[in-house]
Amino acid sequence: MDRTDEFVKVVRATHIPQQGRASFASPYIRAFEIDGVIEKTLSDVGKMLDKERVYESFALQSKIDRAWELVKEMREISGLEVRCRNDQEAASYASLNGMVRNRAARYHIRLKELVRKKDARSQAVSERRREFDSERPQEQQDVVLMESEVVTERVKERQRISMQISEIGQIMEEISMHISLQEESFKRIDDLMGTSDTLISGSLDLMRKTWENVSSTRPAIVRFVMFWMVLALVFWLLRR
Known part of the structure; x- marks a missing residue:
């Protein structure tokens, strides 16, 4: 018989009416919340076991572990010592303690029964797999072996391609x-050619300036040479 409504009424009536409004700070409020969660969790676990879906094993175990934790918490709440102000x-x-x-x-x-059912289902699945493996024809085993070898070769080929791509990348990096x-x-x-052009340009400017200086002093040099030649001619004539 479901006594949830009665449970809630008892929780809310924990304090005597003379104290005014009921206090909801009682730890048994948490026990009531846990009760609903456990009930739903166990219902889900039972449905999952009835469906016998192998791929739900992880989710199934997670729900069972969660249910164990909640049951433990319920027991801890029932063992709490509460200071009572009166006999009521x-x-x-x-x-409340007895009910919790x-x-x-x-x-x-219920959890133990569900766990036994889960273990029995897991054992049955393992036995069916062993029977299937033992009854499988040799040809099917050969096909499976060949498929495994093909997959292995593909993996090796991918590794070789990856290594070649890596080597090409290293070569490109070196290039x-x-x-x-x-x-x-x-x-x-x-930069050196630019410096050489500057030096050559400077040398040409220096040679040009030197040539200009020589060109400007050439008439004076000619006059000087002519003067000495005339002077030598006069001196030679006087001696004759």
Whole structure:
């Protein structure tokens, strides 16, 4: 018989009416919440076991573990010591403790039954797999072996392709590095050529200025040479 409504009424009537409005800080409110969660969780576990879906094993185990934790929490709540201000509160809490303990014990038993059912199903699945493996024809085993070898070869081929791609990437990186070095060398040559052009231009300017100076002093040199030649001729004539 479902006594949930009665359970809620007892929880809300924990304090005597003379105290005014009922207090909802009682730890048994949490026990009532846990009760609903456990009931739903166990129902879900039972449905999953009835469906016998192998791929739901992880979800099934997670729900079972969660249910164990909630049952443990219910037991801890039933073992709490509550300070009672009067006999009415003591009687109410005693009734609540008994109710919570009974529900926790019932859920514990249901959980054990579900776990046994799950283990039996897992064992049956394992046995069916072993029987299937033992009854499988040799030809099917050969096909499976060949498929496994094909998959292995594909994996090896992918690994070889990956290694080749990696090697090509390294080669491209080295080529890029060499190109960068060549660009630096060409840049240095351009800089040297620019410096040489500047030096050649300076030398040409110096030669031009020197030639201009020589050209400007040539008439004076000619006059000087002519003067000495005339002077030598006069001196020679006088001696004759």
